[in-house]
Amino acid sequence: MRISDASRISGVSARSLRYYEDEGLIVPGRCGNGFRDYCRSTVDRVLVIRSLLESGLPVRLIRDVLPSLTDGAGAGTDAVCAEFLHEVRSYRDRLAARIAVLSEQQAALDVYLREARRTDP
Known part of the structure; x- marks a missing residue:
């Protein structure tokens, strides 16, 4: 799905999605035209990130532990x-x-x- 769809589904702005990518929290796929391509598992990961950020945890801590929280x-x-x-x-x-x-x-x-x-x- 495109960034606008991922934004709508997750409730996270497109700007925040780009920020999460810049910080290494998510790695969306890319379409042939260079557009970001978000799969359902990436959107699920975004929901975890948003929850942790809303709890006040710093990005550094989230980045360190996120793989073990979302990858099984x-x-x-x-x-x-x-x-x-x-x-x-x-x-x-x-x-x-x-x-x-x-x-x-x-x-x-x-x-x-x-x-x-x-x-x-």
């Missing part, structure tokens, strides 16, 4: 999955730490604004 079971799949889960937990922990810092900053700004209202004539 193979040698070392359990080790890859364990490593992936470790990376996801680590990413989540870093995200939680950033959220905590932002929450503290927000609370400090709330205090500042309350104090500013008390002294505002």
Whole structure:
């Protein structure tokens, strides 16, 4: 199928599909005229990518683990999955730490604004 069809079916823009290709996340086929040709398995892979990106995972991590998530079971799949889960937990922990810092900053700004209202004539 052409990129417009893959975009419509997956709900991902054609621009995003090109980005996924540039990042090595997908490899669509090519027609004789040079147009991209997306098969159903590539569209399915796009849906996995979109889900992982919406979860906040970085492209680097997705690129590293995507083959084992979409290409079926193979040698070392359990080790890859364990490593992936470790990376996801680590990413989540870093995200939680950033959220905590932002929450503290927000609370400090709330205090500042309350104090500013008390002294505002």
